[in-house]
Amino acid sequence: MFEAEVNGGLIFNQFPKLMTLSSRSGTTDSEFIVKFARSYKGDDNITADQQFFRNFRNGAVDVEAFIAFFGLNNEDRINFIHEDLGKSKPGGWLVFRSIVLGMKRHLSDTKELEVYWHFLIAHAEVEREFYDTSDETQINQYLKDWLAIDEINLEKKTVGEFTRYIVNMVMYWAALFEFFIELYFQSKDACNFASILPKLVQTRGAERLSFTTEQFLEGVKERYSSINKGSPKVSWEHLFKEIIRKQILDPDLETRVESHSLSHVAPDTRAIKKRFQRWRDGDLISLPDARMYLAILFASYEDTQNHFQIDAVVFINLFTHIQKELLKAKMPPEGIVGAFSDYSDIKNLVVNRYEIFANTGKLRSQTVST
Structure with missing residues (x-):
């Protein structure tokens, strides 16, 4: 197959x-x-x-x-x-x-x-x-060389060994994409996965894992607040109303907004609130929904079609999916947070490798400097 x-x-x-x-x-x-x-x-x-x-x-x-x-x-x-x-x-x-x-x-x-x-x-x-x-006896060294894992022995089949491998692997993919976005837009502000890594947060006195999707939504709210500096700090309820307002005003979305939300005076935000809560709890965000409910805050629906920054949602979903799977595998939340905390090191590894490749035409495995 x-x-x-x-x-x-x-x-x-x-x-x-x-x-x-x-x-x-x-x-x-x-x-x-x-x-x-x-x-x-x-x-x-x-x-x-x-x-x-x-x-x-x-x-x-x-x-x-x-x-x-x-x-x-x-x-x-x-x-x-x-x-x-x-x-x-x-x-x-x-x-x-x-x-x-x-x-x-x-x-x-x-x-x-x-x-x-x-x-x-x-x-x-x-x-x-x-x-x-190569053969199977060289796998551990290969992964150590290319995914920057200090020590790994996949034959142990422990959750810890698997976590270090799978997390470093998906972070490496994300770093490759983030660096592409930087080159494409010629800006280091176009994408920043380091800002949406999982965290431990307190909720009602208990500590829990805040998934990457939740950290991403917090970042969207913070960004929208920053471009509305004349207003008080934007609340979630205000953000939901703004999403509905922008959907209504967008010629490509006005016929797709639910009828009960079409009040300019007091829009019904319950459906959007539930949607956002599911995302905060780890549901993945579809690309169309990312455009309709998130990017719409900053640009028209049409302008975000085939836009590479929207594709960053794929990696946000990827991180969250891996985090959920690790929880199912009984990996402690603090272990998951710790595993993803090395993202900046992985990103630096990608950049260093690219610089060496650009100068020599050769891809190096272990590389921190030339």
Whole structure:
């Protein structure tokens, strides 16, 4: 089953599955794969109802079908994918590299981005090469080198060992995305995952884990307060009313707002309040909802279509999903917070590796300095 095969890996372990889940918020619509297909093929009419995506969700897509659908066998630049699979084990690296190549076709506007695409592709090549030349006895050292884990022994199968591995892995993906956003917008303020890491908070005298989704919503409220400096600190109730007001005034949303909310005097905020509470409690945020309920505070609905900053929600969902799974695995909340606290170190690792790659054309594993 191709879907199972392409979810294997070490740096990209479960990459397609986790990213698709984080994009679709647990629904049956594989938004992540559909969005990639639209971008890669330049066709906004592609929908999840097409036979390829139905087959993918049902596990009926093999290597040949994947290559045929995306036209990879017709691309001279990436002809090697089909050849590589004759000797390499498929894994998350395959989908990761395909996505990067698709983005490279449309977004190579600057010298920095052109170099960055090759930097990302080099990560996929590292994973493919490990499959081809190494064995299971080298896995721990490989993960230590590439994911900055001081000590790891996955053979122990403890929650602690698993936590360090999976958290560092998804934080590395997020850091790659955050650095891309910085290069794309030429600003270090365009994305900041360090500000939405999980925290321990006090609620009614008891300590609990505040998921990344909750920290993100707090950040949205704080940002909206900062751009309304002439008003007192914005309350949640005021924020909900502002969301309804902006939805009503937006020509692309006015017909989608629930009828009971269409009062300019005293809008009914109960439905939005419940929605936000579910998100605070760890429900994932769909990309359409992120545009309709969050980004609408800062820009029109139309202006946020195909906007890469909206895609940051995928990683917010990813972090929260991992946090929820670790809680189910009986990882103490303080252990989860501690594991995610190393995000800035992971981000610095990505930046350092990129700088070395930009200067040498080589991707280095253990690197803090040149």
